[in-house]
Amino acid sequence: MIVVPSGTLAYMTAESDETDRAVASDSRLGSRAPAFVQRSRPLHAVWRAGIFLVGLAVIGGGVILLPLPGPGWLIIFGGMAIWGTEFVWAQKVLRWTRRKVTEAARAAADPRVRRRNLVIGTLVVAALIGLAVWYVCSFGFTVPWRAG
Template sequence: MRAVRAQFKRHPLVALAYKVTVGVVGAVVLVIGVIAIPYPGPGWLIVFTGLGILATEFAWARRILHEALERYRVIMAWYKRQHGVVRVAGAVGTFVITVVTLWFVGAIGLMAGWFGFDQPWLGGLLP
């Protein structure tokens, strides 16, 4: 990969196009990850992947990636040391955020309709 990148650097326009492409792709992945954080699944993994993509071209992204990984480790270590009540509260909070979001976008109403339970209030706020 370094040889390919070295070839890109020999041509300023190609190097700029590569850097812009990395920036756009990294930013899109990062935004998707940030949106996915409160939901069950790989939200943080997507965030770190987006930062990793950006870090291949931008020094500021490398610094943020290292800082974010360290903070993530500290927070997860703290969370694992907490009483079961705190961990259950975190899980319940995640569940509530997920259900509210699914209701907001109308997914709950759609799924309820599949089972013949068609109630207007389940439709959510988005049409």
């Protein structure tokens, strides 16, 4: 939310950094707290602290899940989305991330990139198979260390 010189409230749109008074409620930057919470400064501060702690707990769980099997990155972005309901910087990070993921998906769909990735993947798999065949031919199926 931004207070413009005329004293009225305006919202920044998610598509640009310009203020606009007539935007959809889902594309504005800033707090999405209920109106009664936004009217009271102390209540809004408590609301923001609660959102911060909940988002921090979710992100912490995602960080713990990164080395473990599980959707760690998905949970981290979920925590950022929780923060994005209240904090402009988190909304901007999510917007930037969404833009970069879209660009990467578009680039990966390019036939030349797909062909290059297929060739590189095929060469890597062929090299690994060649190393496995060389090892089996040289040493047999025994492992080079003592088990047990």
